[in-house]
Amino acid sequence: MKLYIVPTPIGNLEDITLRAINVLKSVDVVLAEDTRTSGSLLKHLGISKPMHSYHIHNEHQSITRIIERMLKGETMALVSDAGTPAVSDPGFLLVRECIKYGITIECLPGPTAFVPALVNSGLPSDRFTFEGFLPHKKGRQTRLQNLVNEDRTMIFYESPHRLLKALQQFSEYFGPDRQACVSRELTKIYEENVRGTVQEIIAYFSEKTVKGEIVIIVGGKPDEKKKSSEYSDEN
Numbered sequence: 001m002k003l004y005i006v007p008t009p010i011g012n013l014e015d016i017t018l019r020a021i022n023v024l025k026s027v028d029v030v031l032a033e034d035t036r037t038s039g040s041l042l043k044h045l046g047i048s049k050p051m052h053s054y055h056i057h058n059e060h061q062s063i064t065r066i067i068e069r070m071l072k073g074e075t076m077a078l079v080s081d082a083g084t085p086a087v088s089d090p091g092f093l094l095v096r097e098c099i100k101y102g103i104t105i106e107c108l109p110g111p112t113a114f115v116p117a118l119v120n121s122g123l124p125s126d127r128f129t130f131e132g133f134l135p136h137k138k139g140r141q142t143r144l145q146n147l148v149n150e151d152r153t154m155i156f157y158e159s160p161h162r163l164l165k166a167l168q169q170f171s172e173y174f175g176p177d178r179q180a181c182v183s184r185e186l187t188k189i190y191e192e193n194v195r196g197t198v199q200e201i202i203a204y205f206s207e208k209t210v211k212g213e214i215v216i217i218v219g220g221k222p223d224e225k226k227k228s229s230e231y232s233d234e235n
Helices: 016-024 035-045 059-071 093-102 114-121 138-144 162-175 198-205 223-234
Strands: 001-006 031-032 052-053 077-078 105-106 130-133 151-158 179-186 191-198 213-216
Touching: 001 093, 016 035, 031 035, 035 052, 035 213, 059 077, 059 093, 059 105, 105 114, 105 130, 105 151, 114 151, 114 191, 138 162, 151 162, 162 179, 162 198, 162 213, 179 198, 191 198
Parallel strands: 001 077, 001 105, 031 052, 031 077, 130 151
Antiparallel strands: 151 213, 179 191, 179 213
16 A cells, blocks of 8 residues: 655656656555546656546545545545645645555655746755645635735746736835836746836736746845845945
């Protein structure tokens, strides 16, 4: 009995690892966020395995059945539509239950969108905070307010139709001159990384129709004491 956490490509299918392919070939069942999306990937890889739906809307109801099957000896692989399961995707609850029942868990390394976006941004990557998706309504302003004094680089996921709203709120809470980068369609043909101040990026996307998955990287709050010291040294 074992659960494999298997990252899948975020766009470019060549980013699947040899180990991930071998694991998907070896398991009894593949748990998929969307069986159609994962089914296409398995078909591309020449893999035929039983698949079961496991997503945010059914995970509470399906966990008991999944755990029971693994306790009887089945080995399963959990995949999401793209990237690493449990990172802004379903998976945390299942991992927690496996730990509770003594089921072995093995998480493979692999694709996740925020790492290339962070490195591409040119913003400090030695210390950062991953915020994922902000709440759509309730709690959104509170979360932003709590980040006003954050001095680490901040990472956000966002949907295309909320991009401008998010950037405008970042301008309001963090300031229009805060450095940022918006990455979209990572690893795909039309990959784009737009860098600059929040205000400059707002101006750019105000004139553009946006599609694809989006990662926003925002610089942390500048150290005013350090800036003041540097200014004094120059003078």
